[in-house]
Amino acid sequence: MITLNINKRTYNIDADPETPLLWVLRDHVGLVGTKFGCGVAQCGACVVHLDGEAVRSCVTKLRRAQGKKVVTIEGLSEKNDHPLQKAWLELDVSQCGYCQAGQIMSAAVLLNENKNPTDQDINYAMAGNICRCGTYLRIREAIHLAAELQGKEISGK
Amino acid sequence: MKKRLFAIIAMPVIMIAIMAFCLDTTNKKSRLITAKKDSIASVTAFKQVYTVLTSARCMNCHPSGDVPLQGDDNHLHKMLPQRGKDGRGIYAMKCANCHQPTNTPGLRMPPGNPNWHLPPADMKMVFQGRTPRQLAKQLIDPNQNGHKDTKKLIAHADDGLVLAGWNPGEGRTLPPMSHAAFKKAWLTWLNTGAYAPAK
DSSP states (O other), X not given: OEEEEETTEEEEEOSOXXXXXXXXXXXXXXXXXXXXXXXXXXXOTTXXXXXXXXXXXXXXXXXXXXXXXXXXGGGSXXXXXOHHHHHHHHTTOOSSOTTHHHXXXXXXXXXXXXXXXXXXXXXXXXXXXXXXXXXXXXXHHHHHHHHHHHHHHHHTO | OHHHHHHHHHHHHHHHHHHHHHHHHHHHHHHHHOSSOOHHHHHHHHHHHHHHHTSHHHHTTSOSSSXXXXXXXXXXXXXXXXXXXXXXXXXXXXXXXXXXXSOOSSTTOOOOOTTOOOOOTTOOOOOTXXXXXXXXXXXXXXXXXXXXXXXXXXXXXXXXXXXXXXSOOTTOOOOSSOHHHHHHHHHHHHHTTOOOOOO
């Protein structure tokens, strides 16, 4: 049995420690917001936070997550009101939406470490998240908007 | 008058004696590190070392730019992950986000190591594009080699990330010789004077 902290809740997982974290999240815990894309760490659809880092859960084994804090798209905010989620809705970023959980989770790490990213910063940070609908321009615009919203939240305006 | 004359004659003699003593001490120190200097054996060994360091498994993480390399053709790493200040990537593109503590099973899946990283931005330790002479001189310069003295350079042959080059994961070419052969050449090069080839 492996104990995991996912979205601030404790789960006891009865699975092989070699199981990909993505399988545990989707099949054992029932958090299906995180998507399976390629299974080989190439597309970014499965990104979750592990102690604040944007790991690819399809290649991250369950044993690596033990004792660490896992955050999925379901746990990014209390009321789906993270600045990125607000910006995503405001700009209607998603098309098919399949990659968007991973996109948002990667962007959240960017905004956590860089409060006012440039286009180049966004390109560097998001280069590992693929969108087959090609929503990249809206993603970039939404990250800029989210940075602005986040700035206002921090300053209390 | 006699005292002054004695001082004029004696002082240079004393100074030379002190200098000779210092030089002798330096030589003794270097002898502790270098068993027997042999420029021919040293250069011959380095030529073997060079084939390993410029093989894909080593050079791909010692690029001339800020993006690691991939494959036997040393192409830029897909997704263009950036070196970052500490060599471990930036933002959502940190090395360990994909590169796990161990190799991920499967053909050409991400190789793994708990310490996966590039050299840091303030000392890039570039292998790509270096001639044998340039690389040899770089490797023994503490200001370019990660502040390593000879002892640390010797120990580095058994560094976990160096060893990972010989366990690269399925579908990747190994360095051109075994780790044991590489280590032997590395130690020979260092212990015979760490001479740089002429070119």
